[in-house]
Amino acid sequence: MPDSVQGRHSPADGRDFDVIIVGAGLAGLYAIHRLRGLGYRVRAYEAGNGVGGTWFWNRYPGCRCDVESLEYSYSFDPDLQQEWQWPERYGTQPEILKYIEHVAERFDLLRDVQLNTRITTARYDEATGLWTLAAESGEQVRAPVCIMAAGNLSTPRLPDIPGIDRFTGATYHTGLWPREGVDFTGLRVGVIGTGSSGVQSIPIIARQAGELTVFQRTANFSLPARNGPMNPETEARHKSEYVERRVAAYDTAFGIAGYPPPRIEALQANAEERRRQYEAKWREGGSISFLFSYTDLLTSDAANGTASDFVRGKIREIVNDPQTAKLLCPDDHPIGTKRLILDTGYYETYNLPHVSLVDIRTHPIEEITETGVRTGKAEYPLDAIVFATGFDAMTGAMRSIDISSSSGVTLDEQWEHGPRTYLGLMVAGLPNMFMVTGPQSPGVKSQMILSIEMHVDWIAGCLEHMREKGLGRIEATEQAQEEWVTHTREVAEATLYPKANSWYMGANVPGKPRVFMPYVAGVHAYKAKCDAVVAGGYEGFVTARAPVTVTG
Numbered sequence: 001m002p003d004s005v006q007g008r009h010s011p012a013d014g015r016d017f018d019v020i021i022v023g024a025g026l027a028g029l030y031a032i033h034r035l036r037g038l039g040y041r042v043r044a045y046e047a048g049n050g051v052g053g054t055w056f057w058n059r060y061p062g063c064r065c066d067v068e069s070l071e072y073s074y075s076f077d078p079d080l081q082q083e084w085q086w087p088e089r090y091g092t093q094p095e096i097l098k099y100i101e102h103v104a105e106r107f108d109l110l111r112d113v114q115l116n117t118r119i120t121t122a123r124y125d126e127a128t129g130l131w132t133l134a135a136e137s138g139e140q141v142r143a144p145v146c147i148m149a150a151g152n153l154s155t156p157r158l159p160d161i162p163g164i165d166r167f168t169g170a171t172y173h174t175g176l177w178p179r180e181g182v183d184f185t186g187l188r189v190g191v192i193g194t195g196s197s198g199v200q201s202i203p204i205i206a207r208q209a210g211e212l213t214v215f216q217r218t219a220n221f222s223l224p225a226r227n228g229p230m231n232p233e234t235e236a237r238h239k240s241e242y243v244e245r246r247v248a249a250y251d252t253a254f255g256i257a258g259y260p261p262p263r264i265e266a267l268q269a270n271a272e273e274r275r276r277q278y279e280a281k282w283r284e285g286g287s288i289s290f291l292f293s294y295t296d297l298l299t300s301d302a303a304n305g306t307a308s309d310f311v312r313g314k315i316r317e318i319v320n321d322p323q324t325a326k327l328l329c330p331d332d333h334p335i336g337t338k339r340l341i342l343d344t345g346y347y348e349t350y351n352l353p354h355v356s357l358v359d360i361r362t363h364p365i366e367e368i369t370e371t372g373v374r375t376g377k378a379e380y381p382l383d384a385i386v387f388a389t390g391f392d393a394m395t396g397a398m399r400s401i402d403i404s405s406s407s408g409v410t411l412d413e414q415w416e417h418g419p420r421t422y423l424g425l426m427v428a429g430l431p432n433m434f435m436v437t438g439p440q441s442p443g444v445k446s447q448m449i450l451s452i453e454m455h456v457d458w459i460a461g462c463l464e465h466m467r468e469k470g471l472g473r474i475e476a477t478e479q480a481q482e483e484w485v486t487h488t489r490e491v492a493e494a495t496l497y498p499k500a501n502s503w504y505m506g507a508n509v510p511g512k513p514r515v516f517m518p519y520v521a522g523v524h525a526y527k528a529k530c531d532a533v534v535a536g537g538y539e540g541f542v543t544a545r546a547p548v549t550v551t552g
């Protein structure tokens with residue numbers, strides 16, 4: 001019988017490691033570093049043939065972060081954050097991947113990563129207290145603890161359009177972009193999808209393509225990123241304040257310090273004051289700054305309408321053709337209730353003579369033929385199609401693994417009607433399985449690296465607690481989970497978020513339960529709750545010694 005979650009002395013309990021991690025993106029890599037530093041034997045399994053997760057897979061042209069790079073980076077190592085130099089305000093995908101690879105090398109993380117290994121099943125055995133994870137190859141590995149760091153936006157989705165396999169030209173999904181890049185020079189290219197990935201890639205693809213046709217089902221709001229070379233003074237000032245800023249970020253709604261929270265409601269200002277305020281934010285660039293114009297932009301339709309109208313006005317100013325401008329103006333959701341996009345020259349791209357916008361809401365795509373796309377209205381001959389059609393977000397990666405316990409609990413059943421978690425960290429009935437930035441945590445509604453670090457640190461603290469107390473098993477109670485699920489739903493219902501058909505709602509995947517999945521009370525509220533849970537002796541969790549004890 002095993003006697004600890006840490007087998008530093010390799011007890012003969014059948015374990016291969018103390019902790020198995022699924023995924024080697026920013027979350028999996030930090031988990032290796034943090035837990036290894038505490039003496040745990042860890043191993044991460046990664047489906048890709050390199051580390052980096054999102055930044056490994058999404059190599060489409062124009063891909064970059066939409067949170068400023070001085071923020072969107074690890075905070076755990078003071079030297080790293082001082083030394084790394086970001087060339088631009090918003091790092092490009094190659095730059096971010098280079099950073100992640102540097103971190104992996106600097107902290108010698110690769111020796112605990114097994115690449116090219118997709119985990120397909122994970123089963124907890126109540127008798128031995130061990131998780132057994134199996135890979136596609138049939139390889140099996142055991143440990144008392146497993147951490148799912150499989151990502152929220154890591155399961156790319158192709159649309160269910162008839163004939164998709166018949167097309168004889170080249171097809172690409174933004175989230176599975178070829179490593180060697182793609183040359184669209186002179187080609188007739190179609191892009192399906194106008195979320196962040198489409199909006200980032202369209203202006204760059206337009207520079208190469210002979211003809212570019214964008215197929216838009218739903219118009220989205222996008223703001224100018226105002227990207228540019230890193231300002232050395234901004235960088236020096238930011239770095240001199242790094243420690244304080246990182247701490248302060250935990251006390252903000254989105255996990256980013258430096259944006260003064262709004263103080264008044266939108267309708268407390270008059271129309272001219274609001275116009276000036278939105279104009280200043282539009283010039284400054286960035287989504288949080290814009291959403292921080294007024295206190296109630298995400299809770300009041302009337303307030304939100306003023307911001308939505310402002311951006312629609314901008315679209316009409318930028319886009320020359322009135323019909324195209326009209327199509328590009330979002331009219332089915334309040335601004336900010338879908339991921340607010342940041343772009344560089346997106347709307348301007350539609351003024352180019354070789355770029356056209358096709359409205360597939362009015363005339364949906366009926367089929368993809370051997371030579372192009374056919375809507376109810378016309379046929380569009382194409383040489384290449386780019387699917388910027390998004391992901392089975394937040395639950396897709398977890399649900400592609402067959403997760404169960406010998407007690408009979410399965411993740412599929414637990415999440416049949418939408419995800420149910422306690423704090424987005426654990427699922428009742430699945431002991432010793434932690435998630436990083438799981439559903440019902442603020443993860444995707446925050447600067448995600450902060451949320452990743454917060455979760456991994458919380459998990460590390462939990463394992464240390466178990467080790468100190470000689471515990472081997474921790475599980476969220478059904479009651480705590482139920483209360484948390486209800487609370488997250490109530491918080492969401494008090495906002496405008498559920499009004500949008502977003503991936504936050506599961507709305508982009510036909511048949512997926514319509515449940516608002518992120519926790520939107522803010523990072524500050526969430527952190528306070530997680531801290532209180534710990535201070536209260538891991539409230540809402542049950543712990544036990546048997547059958548595995550965490551020693552160390």
Ligand code: FAD
Nearest residue numbers: 023025026027047053054065066067118119150151154448
């Ligand atoms: P991921 O990076 O998704 O890594 C998960 C890894 O797990 C992947 O490598 C995957 O291959 C692996 N995996 C999954 N399932 C299995 C399995 N069964 N077996 C083995 N391996 C598996 N967030 C921000 O805060 N700011 C941004 O600017 C920002 N920009 C983004 C841009 C794009 C294009 C996308 C798609 C997302 C962006 N995000 C952004 C969110 C981004 O996903 C997170 O910031 C962060 O990279 C997530 O890291 P992660 O390690 O949790 O997950």
Ligand code: NAP
Nearest residue numbers: 064065066159193194195196197198217218339388389390
């Ligand atoms: P997305 O936001 O889900 O957008 C997918 C697009 O494809 C939507 O326009 C959608 O239209 C369209 N689509 C999907 N299925 C379709 C179908 N069957 N027919 C026609 N159109 C279809 O996906 P994404 O753009 O990849 O972005 C996902 C998330 O990743 C973002 O929200 C963001 O969090 C992150 N991301 C961030 C950045 C960044 O700037 N840093 C860049 C890329 C991604 P509908 O809206 O009508 O469904």
